[in-house]
Amino acid sequence: MARSITYREALNEALTQEMERDESVIVMGEDNAGGAGAPGEDDAWGGVLGVTKGLYHRFPGRVLDTPISESAFIGAAIGAATAGMRPVAELMFVDFMGVCFDQIYNQAAKFRYMFGGKAVTPVVIRTMYGAGLRAAAQHSQCLYPLFTHIPGLKVVLPATPYDAKGLLTQAIRDNDPVMFFEHKALYDLAGPVPEESYALPFGEANVVREGGDVTIVTLGRMVHTSLEAAERLAADGVQCEVIDLRTTSPLDEDTVLESAEATGRVVVVDEAHPRCSMATDISALVAQKAFGALQAPVEMVTAPHTPVPFSGRLEDLYIPDAQRIVNAVKTVTGWTR
């Protein structure tokens, strides 16, 4: 049995092991060490939530603090990737994509195609997403649908410490640009993680719970909320299959469709806004390719089409909870023509 470590520690371990394995792996971002140029401690922070703590001293010259200047350093990471490095840049909150998006979607994502297959851009952009910390409208968004929409990017959302380590390792070894989404409410989640290095392939969803009555397709933090709902439903005799997509690009269509064919009832649970989202994407996929098997319309459980509110009372209403998932499952099981 593997020891139990947190999601944060699992990410740190993946970075450490990959930096040891490959000298071309470098890390950069705001306060990734912390304290640059300041009179106190070096490596003061290790990133705003401590994911890169300890790397600065362990890998001299390979952990770079940056000015608060996302276009410049995200672009620099992309440029360094084209020159043979494997940079892992940290975009502190994905909400800050607005001040560097051009470098990601017009530069990194397009180089390979636009240059006729001659470019390789192995950059990883780690970023925090998601609501739940009362961080309000500009520090709580999901936004992974925006990146999933862009050909040339890969989009990864680990839900557990085990996946965090294995998917980050794969992201660093991968030769395409990877957007790596870390849910800020998961950093302290502990779980079993092997000590040795391992990589989890992209495009392979994880069936985290098997069941024959309803398929719940979800991702990121919502995996845990969905499991909680599935547990409650099992007490009522409804068996849910819970699928963690793990990566939205590439997308494991087969696992989703096989389960949908088997259960005939699908609920998609997504913390992002409801329009042009993974929820609508999966719903369309199932409607188009598993239509004959469906015994009820697909239900979507998502955040509302609003900015993320600050007040805890409102934010708790905003984030999909287990009860809403239970209700959606009951809707699809109770549906009659």
Place this chain on the structure above:
Amino acid sequence: MTDTIERRALTREQLLSAYRMMRSIREFEERVHREFATGEIPGFVHLYAGEEASAVGVCINLDERDAIASTHRGHGHCIAKGVDVGEMMAEIYGRRTGSCHGKGGSMHIADLSKGMLGANGIVGGGPPLICGTALTAKIRGTGGVGVAFFGDGGSNQGTTLESMNLACVWNLPAIFVAENNGYAESTASAWSVAADNIADRAAGFGMPGVIVDGFDFFAVHEAASEAIARAREGGGPTLIEMKFTRYYGHFEGDQQTYRANEVEQARAELDCLKRFAARVTETGELARADLDAVDAEVATMIDKAVNEAKAAPLPGEADLLTDVYVRY
């Protein structure tokens, strides 16, 4: 025009090479201008004619360790960094034999094997990328430099200013080359740049800023070689501003009603090729016959490039879906 700069000696081979590159760019652009008018070239093209001394005066100091990033107006930078002229022409014609197999076009010609990170369809897109190649050279200790070319329009983009700051903070071997040709599209740089000179902004980042007559190859070469040598030795970034004008519109088809008739005067009195030829023949470093031979050789090369591009196959249907990812 008299030369006030004590210039470094260039060998006969270097002089011939510089002239060949400048002539190649001019011939390439003049030809694209004529061919575009026939309607055979698709999309947008932005011609570099008039600005040749900048690309060549900078790039003649570079080698395989070095990378450059370019602009909308990128043909000149590509040629100066050694991208194959035939492949470039084929790319502009959207052919499968092009530098990017017809998937990039004029605004995205690139050859990473030559350290050419691409013309760029985004104004200010290149400078952050060059911070990355310069960082790579610094970490690996190659002695390489990165050169970001951008226009007066790009000089006002946040990406460019952020990159200058980052390059100075990280003390990167990066050179910022502002090609101030007087107009960002149709808007005068005298109006849009809130400083007398783009180079004045260097002081705000604590790096050297140099203003150069962009029509004078020797002045460009002098400024660039000094900045590049300093960067290679760990002395950090430099901002160089070229002042000149472009001979054509922002894009082909631009009626240029916003301009006075400065192009006529520039072509007659300031032209970089004319001045180069006058200088080297005056000093006896090259003979008129040497230059004529290059002119003939370049004319043949461009002719061949156009003929081959026109005859080359278009991309196939299967090419639509390839090379989005290395592996998906």
